[in-house]
Amino acid sequence: MAIFHMNIQIISRGKGKSAVAAAAYRAAEKIENDYSGRTHNYTRKSGIVHKEIILPDNAPADFSDRSVLWNSVEQIDRNSNAQLAREIEFALPVELSMEQSINLACEYVQKYFVDKGMIADVCIHDTGEGNPHCHVMLSLRPLNDDGTWGAKSRKEYILDHNGERIKLPSGEWKSRKVSSVDWNDKTKAEEWRKGWADTLNQYLKQNGIPMSVDHRSYERQGNGLTPTKHLGPVAHRLEQRGIRTEIGDYNRWAQSMNNEIKQTKARIRKMKDWLYKHPIQNPPGIVEIMGNVGKGKNLKTDWQRIRNLQTQAKVLIFLQENNIANLEDFADTIIRKNERLKSVTDDIKKAERRLDTLAVHLTHANNNRQHKAIHQKYKSLVPKTDPAAFNSINPFIKNKATKEHEAATKKQEAYYAKHADAIEAYQAAQQHFTAVMNGRTTLPIADWQKEQRELAAKRYALCDEYYALKEELPNMEAIRRSVEGIMRDEPNKEKPTRTQGITR
Numbered sequence: 123m124a125i126f127h128m129n130i131q132i133i134s135r136g137k138g139k140s141a142v143a144a145a146a147y148r149a150a151e152k153i154e155n156d157y158s159g160r161t162h163n164y165t166r167k168s169g170i171v172h173k174e175i176i177l178p179d180n181a182p183a184d185f186s187d188r189s190v191l192w193n194s195v196e197q198i199d200r201n202s203n204a205q206l207a208r209e210i211e212f213a214l215p216v217e218l219s220m221e222q223s224i225n226l227a228c229e230y231v232q233k234y235f236v237d238k239g240m241i242a243d244v245c246i247h248d249t250g251e252g253n254p255h256c257h258v259m260l261s262l263r264p265l266n267d268d269g270t271w272g273a274k275s276r277k278e279y280i281l282d283h284n285g286e287r288i289k290l291p292s293g294e295w296k297s298r299k300v301s302s303v304d305w306n307d308k309t310k311a312e313e314w315r316k317g318w319a320d321t322l323n324q325y326l327k328q329n330g331i332p333m334s335v336d337h338r339s340y341e342r343q344g345n346g347l348t349p350t351k352h353l354g355p356v357a358h359r360l361e362q363r364g365i366r367t368e369i370g371d372y373n374r375w376a377q378s379m380n381n382e383i384k385q386t387k388a389r390i391r392k393m394k395d396w397l398y399k400h401p402i403q404n405p406p407g408i409v410e411i412m413g414n415v416g417k418g419k420n421l422k423t424d425w426q427r428i429r430n431l432q433t434q435a436k437v438l439i440f441l442q443e444n445n446i447a448n449l450e451d452f453a454d455t456i457i458r459k460n461e462r463l464k465s466v467t468d469d470i471k472k473a474e475r476r477l478d479t480l481a482v483h484l485t486h487a488n489n490n491r492q493h494k495a496i497h498q499k500y501k502s503l504v505p506k507t508d509p510a511a512f513n514s515i516n517p518f519i520k521n522k523a524t525k526e527h528e529a530a531t532k533k534q535e536a537y538y539a540k541h542a543d544a545i546e547a548y549q550a551a552q553q554h555f556t557a558v559m560n561g562r563t564t565l566p567i568a569d570w571q572k573e574q575r576e577l578a579a580k581r582y583a584l585c586d587e588y589y590a591l592k593e594e595l596p597n598m599e600a601i602r603r604s605v606e607g608i609m610r611d612e613p614n615k616e617k618p619t620r621t622q623g624i625t626r
Contacts, residue, residue, distance in 0.1 A: 125335065126315075126322075126335035126336060127213035128211070128212040128314070128315050129212075130311055132208055132209075133206050134203065134205045134206065135201070135204045135205075135206060138542075139206070140155060140157075140196070141207045142155040142157070142162060142196055144209065145191075145192045146163070147164045148257045149173045149243075150167040150168070150170045151164065151165065151188060152164070153188065153192070154189070155193065156196065157193070157200070169247045169248060169249035170245060170246070170247055171254075172220075172246040173245045173246070175187075176231060176236045176242045176244060177241055178236050178237070178241065180265050180266070180267055180268075180269055182269040191241065192206075198271045202504075206262070207261065207262060208262060209257060209260070210257075210258045210260065211256065211258070212255065212318055214226070214227065214254040214255055214256055215254075215325075216252060217331045223254060223256075224246060226325045227256045230317065230318055230321045230322075231258055233321070234314055239265065240305065242258055242260055244256065244258050245257045245259075262305070264302050264303050275299045277298075278298055278300045279297045319336060383588075386463065386588075386595065387467075389599070391460070393598055393602055394460060397453050433596075433600055437600050437601060441601075452598075459594065463591050466584055466587050467588060473581040473584065477574060477577050483558070484570055484571065486550065486551035486554045487567050487570075489547040489550070490548060490551040490555070493544040494548060497544070497545055499537070500534065500537055500541065500545050503530065
């Protein structure tokens with residue numbers, strides 16, 4: 123089944139990443155990194171079914187060589203925390219052939235990225251395990267008309283009300299940094315996600331595949347469903363081998379719950395449509411309805427007769443508990459139950475979303491505490507740079523500084539390789555809390571844990587109410603079938619004492 127999945131991230135040297143290494147891995151190639159002197163060899167990697175570099179018109183032709191392109195990026199951005207590339211990874215539909223998927227991916231990349239001035243390195247992976255996907259590495263710097271790299275940003279002086287520059291106490295002019303392009307605008311992610319959904323839906327329609335995807339979350343769609351989580355390559359491989367994973371179990375629960383909610387809503391909507399599709403003339407009373415429920419047809423065994431009596435008893439209790447005295451009361455009850463069902467399912471989903479957010483907060487908090495010492499050790503190994511020594515005219519001093527820097531770099535890289543998971547988990551936690559804490563430094567872990575417990579209890583109570591509403595559906599459907607039977611058997615029977623018809 124075609125799904126929408128897209129992940130957008132920045133490849134940054136500050137996170138220990140390399141554009142050359144990332145490109146070599148995604149393309150399964152061997153590329154030497156001129157910046158670090160390391161060789162990245164991933165030629166044994168399998169599952170790469172297509173790779174190409176798509177260039178805008180003003181890009182140098184030699185940038186079609188993956189090594190030349192990404193080494194050029196590494197050389198132009200030499201800061202230790204430089205952002206080197208943007209990567210967009212998205213799932214491809216299994217319903218399309220690989221040739222169609224390649225055309226789909228390249229058409230999307232050309233329209234939304236290359237035509238805007240970016241260089242795109244496209245690699246499509248498919249290991250045959252039902253998870254075809256595309257990795258797109260994008261340049262972050264604009265290109266000048268002559269094919270050279272342009273500036274990511276420019277300085278803009280802030281002017282006073284007279285149009286004059288403002289001088290700061292330091293003697294510098296007050297200014298701000300302005301991006302050269304709009305590729306980092308927050309609105310772009312939404313534009314790219316919608317663009318992929320639109321392009322994919324167009325291809326599905328053109329190829330006669332009766333399905334579509336939506337880039338919006340279930341919350342924004344307002345359908346009251348629980349979103350599933352992306353398995354990722356490791357969990358996907360385990361699930362393919364029949365090994366259950368935590369994410370897989372969650373997705374199975376979410377899919378089961380979503381199917382239940384869809385079916386329950388469809389059943390109660392069917393009853394609403396039945397009540398209002400055609401006005402019911404001379405509607406039967408409750409006594410007649412109950413009598414018809416109790417009649418039963420084709421009751422050949424004692425077990426069938428017992429089940430029929432049980433149904434009749436449940437319907438009677440339902441009528442009494444909901445104070446239903448006539449068909450108008452029944453219609454009002456259906457409306458009320460439908461509204462409550464929607465409210466309960468919406469509240470369940472809100473609780474699920476908040477519980478998921480709290481789980482992320484607490485996971486990052488644990489990683490922050492657990493891996494802090496390792497990260498501090500890693501940061502202490504940062505090579506010390508003495509510009510005077512590197513620029514010294516004395517070759518002995520310059521050579522010594524270079525060797526010391528290289529040795530420190532190798533030591534730091536070795537430490538990172540050994541503790542990569544812990545370092546990246548700590549860095550991810552720091553980025554997460556920078557984004558969500560709004561400048562606060564103390565993590566409210568106890569508050570999060572308390573809210574988590576309270577929300578879990580609320581969710582269980584809401585689920586109990588949902589299943590109670592669901593259990594009432596057979597009673598409502600039994601009443602509907604009884605009324606249909608009465609109206610079918612006695613279409614012309616006069617009932618002058620009863621209200622004529624049911625209206626909205």
